[in-house]
Amino acid sequence: MTNDQQKLGVALVGLGRYSEGQLGPALTETQHCYLAGVVSGSEEKRRQWQARYDLPGSNLYHYDTLEAMAGNPAIDIVYVVLPNALHAEYVIRAAKAGKHVICEKPMATSVEECRQMIHACREAGVLLSMGYRLHFDPFNKEMMRLGQDEIFGKVKRIVADDSMTIEKEEWRLDGALAGGGPLMNNGVYCVQAALFVTGELPVAIRAEFSPKTRPDLFRTVEEGIQWEMEFASGKKAICESSYSKDGNLLRVTAERGWFELDPAYEYKGLKGRTSQGPMEFPAIRQQAAQLDDFASCVKRSGASRVPGEMGMRDVEIMMAIYESARKGGERVTLHLEAYQDMIEV
Ligand code: NAD
Numbered sequence: 001m002t003n004d005q006q007k008l009g010v011a012l013v014g015l016g017r018y019s020e021g022q023l024g025p026a027l028t029e030t031q032h033c034y035l036a037g038v039v040s041g042s043e044e045k046r047r048q049w050q051a052r053y054d055l056p057g058s059n060l061y062h063y064d065t066l067e068a069m070a071g072n073p074a075i076d077i078v079y080v081v082l083p084n085a086l087h088a089e090y091v092i093r094a095a096k097a098g099k100h101v102i103c104e105k106p107m108a109t110s111v112e113e114c115r116q117m118i119h120a121c122r123e124a125g126v127l128l129s130m131g132y133r134l135h136f137d138p139f140n141k142e143m144m145r146l147g148q149d150e151i152f153g154k155v156k157r158i159v160a161d162d163s164m165t166i167e168k169e170e171w172r173l174d175g176a177l178a179g180g181g182p183l184m185n186n187g188v189y190c191v192q193a194a195l196f197v198t199g200e201l202p203v204a205i206r207a208e209f210s211p212k213t214r215p216d217l218f219r220t221v222e223e224g225i226q227w228e229m230e231f232a233s234g235k236k237a238i239c240e241s242s243y244s245k246d247g248n249l250l251r252v253t254a255e256r257g258w259f260e261l262d263p264a265y266e267y268k269g270l271k272g273r274t275s276q277g278p279m280e281f282p283a284i285r286q287q288a289a290q291l292d293d294f295a296s297c298v299k300r301s302g303a304s305r306v307p308g309e310m311g312m313r314d315v316e317i318m319m320a321i322y323e324s325a326r327k328g329g330e331r332v333t334l335h336l337e338a339y340q341d342m343i344e345v
Contacts, residue, residue: 008295009036011059011075011099013066013090014082015045018104022267023081024053026287032295036074039066066090070097076298079131079291080104083177084184088113095124100298102291104131106188107311109179111319114312121308129294129304130311134189136289138281139261139270140196143250146259147197152275153255155198158237160190161247162265163224166217173221173243181221183318187241189265191317193250194229194237201336202229202237202317207325213244227321313339 010033012019027035037059038049046060059074069075078094079102080087088108094101101121107130108114121128134140147155164186171177172185195201210224217223224242231237240247248263257275264270267286272279290306297304313336324332 007031008033008076008298009059009074010034010077010079010291010295011037011039011061011069013039013063013078013080013094014086015040015042015049016081019081022287023079023291024049026285026291028053029285029288030292030295032292032299033077036076037061037069037072039063039078063090066093067097069094069099075099077102077295081131083171084179085109085177088117091117091128092120095120095126095128098124098126100127100129100294102129102131102294103308103311105311105314106179106184106318107308107315109184109315111312111316114308114315118308118312127294127298127301127304128308129297130306130308131290132192132306132310133267133286133290134192134265135196135306136284136293137270137286138284139272139279140193140264142272142279142281143193143252143259143261143264144196144199146274147252147254148199150254152257152259154233155235155252155254157235157253158194158197159239159249159251160193160237160264161240161249162186162189163240163242163245163247165246166243169217173217173219175220178221180318180322181218181223181225182241182243183222183225183227183321185241186265187225187227187239187321188314188318190237190239190241190250191229191314191321193264194239197250197252198231198233198235198237200231200233200235201313201339202334203232203336204230204331204333205317205320205324206230206329206331207321208329209325210242210244218243222325225321225325227324229317307342309339310342313342 207227250264
């Protein structure tokens with residue numbers, strides 16, 4: 001077992017845009033972990049990463065050989081950065097190889113898969129965390145504080161929009177790989193924001209799909225979706241996520257003022273304002289903070305602030321959003337009492 005002074009070794013599974021642009025670079029800045037290895041189906045990519053990050057040949061794996069990591073003490077944590085429908089398989093395989101796991105969002109494409117992932121990690125005695133970077137971002141943490149501590153009085157209404165324009169085919173538009181459209185990819189941030197600002201769990205959902213303006217592209221996933229989340233206290237969150245426009249807003253209206261981020265969910269360049277003036281925080285690399293937090297949890301055997309259960313909670317909410325939209329906006333009730341401890345304060 002690694003002592004507290006040593007950096008833990010992380011292996012990235014899937015070397016696409018997020019690993020390349022964000023996680024690889026973040027792992028050169030982390031204090032408690034570093035990039036020790038990679039898992040990819042491409043020999044060329046494995047070699048490129050080996051050269052760029054000075055990785056030993058013994059820490060390069062093909063998807064098919066991931067199990068061999070079980071005998072490699074240099075890898076402590078496996079970070080699954082694959083298309084959504086593959087998360088469950090790779091999280092479970094990594095857990096069975098005895099590795100702690102970080103899973104990218106959304107956790108999986110069904111609640112049942114999430115349950116199996118959590119079970120596999122428990123059985124193997126490894127920690128499971130979500131790649132929820134915004135929980136470590138100072139602007140988003142301030143939104144949690146302003147909302148939950150009622151700095152501007154009780155929160156009344158939240159407006160959240162996380163949208164991005166997709167112009168051409170990719171796995172995010174393939175329902176079988178993505179599990180859904182913009183809701184699964186971006187909308188998860190709006191769901192989380194509503195929960196971490198209110199400090200409450202939603203009790204009901206109403207949702208509607210946006211009309212398809214590009215049906216050739218959006219054959220198996222929605223092009224856009226709008227939904228309302230109702231909380232027992234009467235608070236409401238009005239949310240939207242689309243692949244046919246850009247949007248990046250989190251706006252909260254409270255009894256005695258308002259506070260907002262715009263952009264709210266980006267990796268950097270977030271801007272915050274309240275009814276009393278601008279928010280000022282130093283820029284950080286969210287992914288480095290998130291990775292270091294998880295590595296610290298592993299070192300002290302403590303639970304992550306963004307555990308698998310939180311990922312499952314969010315998938316359960318997103319499934320209810322889809323159910324309501326499929327039923328033409330019918331009110332769908334939620335019973336999330338089991339997740340009461342999953343609200344971050
Ligand atoms: P990407 O398309 O750039 O990369 C996906 C990788 O998976 C590629 O290396 C591809 O070769 C590999 N892959 C393996 N099997 C595949 C298959 N059957 N089909 C397609 N690709 C396959 O995607 P990305 O943007 O890196 O996203 C990967 C994951 O990371 C997704 O779950 C996504 O939601 C998540 N993500 C999270 C954030 C964040 O801010 N937390 C940002 C971007 C992506």
